[in-house]
Amino acid sequence: MLTALTLTSSGARTSEDIFTAPSLWTPQRRVFGGQVAAQAVLAAMQTVDADRFVHSMHGYFLRPGDDEQPITFSVDRIHDGRSFSTRRTQAYQNGVPILSMIASFQDADPGLEHQASMPDSVPEPESLPSAATILGAFDHPVAQYWANSRPFDLRHVDAPVYFSRGPERVAHQAVWLKTTRPLPDDENLHRAALAYASDYTILEPILRRHGHTWATPGLKMASLDHAMWWHRFARVDEWLLYVQESPSAQGGRGLSQGRIFTRDGVLVGSVAQEGMVRVPDAEA
Numbered sequence: 001m002l003t004a005l006t007l008t009s010s011g012a013r014t015s016e017d018i019f020t021a022p023s024l025w026t027p028q029r030r031v032f033g034g035q036v037a038a039q040a041v042l043a044a045m046q047t048v049d050a051d052r053f054v055h056s057m058h059g060y061f062l063r064p065g066d067d068e069q070p071i072t073f074s075v076d077r078i079h080d081g082r083s084f085s086t087r088r089t090q091a092y093q094n095g096v097p098i099l100s101m102i103a104s105f106q107d108a109d110p111g112l113e114h115q116a117s118m119p120d121s122v123p124e125p126e127s128l129p130s131a132a133t134i135l136g137a138f139d140h141p142v143a144q145y146w147a148n149s150r151p152f153d154l155r156h157v158d159a160p161v162y163f164s165r166g167p168e169r170v171a172h173q174a175v176w177l178k179t180t181r182p183l184p185d186d187e188n189l190h191r192a193a194l195a196y197a198s199d200y201t202i203l204e205p206i207l208r209r210h211g212h213t214w215a216t217p218g219l220k221m222a223s224l225d226h227a228m229w230w231h232r233f234a235r236v237d238e239w240l241l242y243v244q245e246s247p248s249a250q251g252g253r254g255l256s257q258g259r260i261f262t263r264d265g266v267l268v269g270s271v272a273q274e275g276m277v278r279v280p281d282a283e284a
Contacts, residue, residue, distance in 0.1 A: 005192055007043055007073070017075040019043045023067040025149075027141040031065025031098070033223040034199030036091050040101045042192040043073035044087035052085055052105040054191055058227045059101035069093050083107050115231070115267040116259060118241060125176035125239045128155040135162060152177050152197050161204055161213045171209035172245040175201050179237045193236040194269055198228055198258065203275045205246040206254035210279075218280040224253065227272045234260075234268040252278050 003022060010018040021039045023031050041057055048054075065071065076088040084106050091099040131154045135147035146162070157174040159166055166173075177197050183189055203221060207213060234240060244258040258271040 005038060005042055005189060005196075007039065007046065009046065010072075015076060017043075017047050017077070019046065019073040019075070020070050021073065022070050023065060025067050027145045029067055031067050031071070032199070033061055033226065034196040036061075036065055036071060036099050037101065037199060037226055037228075038192045038196035039071065040073060040089040040091055040099055041103055041195050042188065043075050044089045044101075044103045044105075045188045045192070047075050047077055047087060048085050048105045052107055053187070053233075054103055054230055055106050056227070056229045057101055057103040057195070058225070059099055060225045061099055061223050063093075063096065063098045064222075065091075065098045066093055071098070078102075083109060118261040118265040118267070119174065119243060122157060122174060122241060125155050125178075128157065128176065130155055131160070131162075134160065138163075150200075151179055151181075152200065153180050154200060156201075161207050163213055163215045165211050165213060166208050169209055169211050171205045171247070172243075173201070173205055173208055174244065175242045176239055177242055178239045181237070183235070183237045187233055190234070190236045191230055194230070194234070194240075194260065195228055197236065197240075198242075198260070198269070198271045199223060199226065199273070201242065202244055202256045202258055202271060202273045203246075203254060203277065205244050205256055206249050206275075206277050209246060209249070212279060216279060218278075220276065220278040222276045224274045224276055229270045230268070231270065232266055232268045234262050234266065239263045240268070249277060252276060 007019040007021045026032055037059055072092040074090045078088050079086040087103050089101045090097045132147045135143040155176040241261045242258055246254055246256045248255050253274055254277045255274045260269040261267055
């Protein structure tokens with residue numbers, strides 16, 4: 001992941017700053033959405049004063065990315081105010097955009113403080129099987145990639161929906177996650193890495209609610225848009241709990257929302273994503 005989150009500056013072009021970054025291989029040969037979102041956020045970070053931190057992003061996935069090609073990022077410095085800065089990042093391959101994102105940055109500022117509570121009685125991550133443990137024995141390229149090549153350790157609190165349906169048709173789940181290796185002490189890198197991880201399992205509550213799995217024949221899923229809010233800083237190489245739910249699915253689309261907590265219950269981020277979810281002969 002550190003390779004993917006290392007950007008190269010190509011200088012400024014008129015009012016835009018240009019960066020390039022590599023794509024990581026995936027068995028589907030499509031760029032993982034979390035990767036390009038994290039890179040877009042990181043590119044915008046390079047154009048903002050060091051004392052301003054990203055607090056929100058809203059992006060649209062426009063086209064599938066090709067994992068055999070690098071990605072070019074164009075950052076437009078839309079606004080710099082007394083407390084906030086706004087940036088628009090476009091990610092390109094072959095001269096056409098694959099992601100369009102706007103992010104907002106803010107100075108550290110005192111203010112009112114409250115947060116939602118972390119769920120009670122959640123099993124410790126060490127007591128749960130990792131994706132590597134569950135998927136490692138399956139001789140399939142996607143299973144092997146999910147087991148051994150993703151830069152995050154993911155541990156579902158309830159049985160994952162990789163191949164088997166959950167015991168209940170519920171539209172919620174929780175997943176522990178952290179990077180498989182320690183990250184440098186760079187707060188912006190940790191914030192970008194959190195954006196990377198936020199795309200992994202966010203649509204799974206939709207599958208769980210309808211008794212489907214990632215192995216459902218004919219399933220087609222793709223992220224359409226992604227919004228994220230960073231509330232408080234957290235290290236992404238320490239365990240975080242990603243609590244997710246889907247309030248609605250309709251018309252071949254589903255909406256999921258998530259909250260990310262540190263192990264001791266601090267709410268560090270919120271996520272919302274709508275995705276295309278198409279299943280042959282789907283129930284009404």
